[in-house]
Amino acid sequence: xxxxxxxxxxxxxxxxxxxxxxxxxxxxxxxxxxxxxxxxxxxxxxxxxxxxxxxxxxxxxxxxxxxxxxxxxxxxxxxxxxxxxxxxxxxxxxxxxxxxxxxxxxxxxxxxxxxxxxxxxxxxxxxxxxxxxxxxxxxxxxxxxxxxxxxxxxxxxxxxxxxxxxxxxxxxxxxxxxxxxxxxxxxxxxxxxxxxxxxxxxxxxxxxxxxxxxxxxxxxxxxxxxxxxxxxxxxxxxxxxxxxxxxxxxxxxxxxxxxxxxxxxxxxxxxxxxxxxxxxxxxxxxxxxxxxxxxxxxxxxxxxxxxxxxxxxxxxxx
Numbered sequence: 001x002x003x004x005x006x007x008x009x010x011x012x013x014x015x016x017x018x019x020x021x022x023x024x025x026x027x028x029x030x031x032x033x034x035x036x037x038x039x040x041x042x043x044x045x046x047x048x049x050x051x052x053x054x055x056x057x058x059x060x061x062x063x064x065x066x067x068x069x070x071x072x073x074x075x076x077x078x079x080x081x082x083x084x085x086x087x088x089x090x091x092x093x094x095x096x097x098x099x100x101x102x103x104x105x106x107x108x109x110x111x112x113x114x115x116x117x118x119x120x121x122x123x124x125x126x127x128x129x130x131x132x133x134x135x136x137x138x139x140x141x142x143x144x145x146x147x148x149x150x151x152x153x154x155x156x157x158x159x160x161x162x163x164x165x166x167x168x169x170x171x172x173x174x175x176x177x178x179x180x181x182x183x184x185x186x187x188x189x190x191x192x193x194x195x196x197x198x199x200x201x202x203x204x205x206x207x208x209x210x211x212x213x214x215x216x217x218x219x220x221x222x223x224x225x226x227x228x229x230x231x232x233x234x235x236x237x238x239x240x241x242x243x244x245x246x247x248x249x250x251x252x253x254x255x256x257x258x259x260x261x262x263x264x265x266x267x268x269x270x271x272x273x274x275x276x277x278x279x280x281x282x283x284x285x286x287x288x289x290x291x292x293x294x295x296x297x298x299x300x301x302x303x304x305x306x307x308x309x310x311x312x313x314x315x316x317x318x
Contacts, residue, residue, distance in 0.1 A: 001275060003301075004282045005313040006065020006106065007294045011054045019051045020071035025078055040074060040081075041088055047072045048092045055099045061295070062312035065106045065243075065282055070135065077127070077134050086141045097142030106240065106282060107142070108149045109135040116155030117171040118164050125171045129179075136179045147240055151184045151209055154192040154200060161191075165200065172204060184209050186245065189217040189256045194227050201234045208234045211245040212270045213286070217256050225273055232279055242279070246270075246297070247286040258286055261293040264300040271301070275317055 010018055023043050028036055051068065058066055075081040086093065100107050115131045116124070132150060139148035158164045172180070186209040187197040194215050201208040208231050215224055235242040248266040250257035262285060274281065287293035294313065302309035307317045 001278050001317045002280045002310075003315050003317070004064040004106070005285060005294050005298050005315075006058075006063055006067065006282070007285050007291045008067045008110075009069040009290070011057045011291045012289060013292065014053060014057060017050045017053050019047045019054060019069040021047055021050075021074075022071055023074035025075060025080070028075060028081065037083065040083060040085075043074050044072065044085055044089060045092070048089060048096065051096060052092075052099070055096065055103075055105070057291070058105060058313075059099065059103050061291075062314065063291070063294070064104065064311070064313055065108075065284055066100075067108045067110055067284060068138070070109055070111055072138065073134075077130050086137065090141070093138075093141035094143065097144050100142065100144050106147050106243075107139070107144050108151060108243075108284070109138070110151045111135055113153065115152050117175070118155030118158065118168045119171075120158065120167065125174055128171075129174050129176075132175055132179050132183070136182060139182065145182065148182055149184050149207075149240075149243075150179070150182050151186055153186055153188045154197060157191050161196070165196070168200065169203065180204075180206065184243070186211050187214050187218070189214040191218075193218050193220055194222055194224065194231070198227055198231055198234070202230070205237065206234070207238055207242070209243050209245060209284075211247075211286075212267060213245070213247045213249065213256075213258070216266075217249075224270070225276075228273060229277060232277065232281065240282075242281040243284060244270075244274075244281055245284050245286050258288055260288040262287050262297045264297065267297075271317075 021043050023039060031039060073085040076085055111131050115128045117128055119125060135150045139145050154168055184207045185197055185201050187194045198208055210231050232242040246262055246267050247258045248263040249255040250259045285294040298313060301307055302315055307315050310316050
């Protein structure tokens with residue numbers, strides 16, 4: 001069983017390398033028309049440059065997974081802006097894509113919590129479609145659609161889960177099929193548990209990302225062992241292995257919050273469970289210390305009997 005690891009957005013330790021520099025609409029509105037576009041392009045250029053630096057860090061450290069920042073392009077989906085962020089940076093997008101393809105990285109995005117398809121308000125669904133298309137367009141600009149994924153949560157319950165899930169499936173019909181092809185769903189820590197998310201994924205034929213920390217926070221009487229094979233099977237129609245999110249609680253009192261690092265003791269029961277399936281999968285680390293937490297967990301896992309570290313961000317468990 002081989003496990004590849006990755007991290008989210010920023011590589012700590014790289015000086016001034018945030019790929020998520022922003023520009024508010026208020027700041028945008030205060031500028032002249034010429035200054036507006038100049039500033040938008042300047043911030044985007046900086047974010048793309050920092051993303052390139054992070055990809056080179058990944059290459060140097062043999063890290064095969066990376067979640068790109070959803071804030072690469074400021075005001076990309078704002079209804080009063082909606083600017084062309086692809087054409088002026090065609091070469092930069094392609095350069096990022098070439099690095100991803102050449103070094104066989106697995107790229108992904110995770111839009112914010114407002115990108116959901118459960119709302120009874122039509123404008124919320126329209127905005128969700130717009131945001132999913134924005135992330136799709138970035139993957140397309142990099143020419144990394146082959147492995148690129150856009151992960152979201154189901155959303156709220158609105159007081160009636162049954163009716164809301166029905167609305168979710170109806171609203172999802174508004175998402176273009178070419179975008180939906182790259183969509184994944186993740187179980188959450190409060191509302192939609194592993195079983196509910198899995199059923200939705202199977203119905204829509206989209207892969208499910210298991211978040212183990214969320215499962216532990218929203219477990220109920222569900223035994224994960226009974227569902228893990230089905231969760232992994234939702235990936236069978238894709239050209240990539242299943243993907244899992246790992247993190248650990250900040251504390252007992254703040255159980256849903258992510259800790260700085262990932263506790264091996266917390267995630268070990270899942271890893272042993274996955275070993276019983278003996279199927280390759282990938283892991284995205286969602287810890288505050290990002291790449292540092294990822295590298296530390298890989299080191300800790302490699303000390304388990306039978307596990308061998310075969311790259312900076314990869315282990316093999318025989």
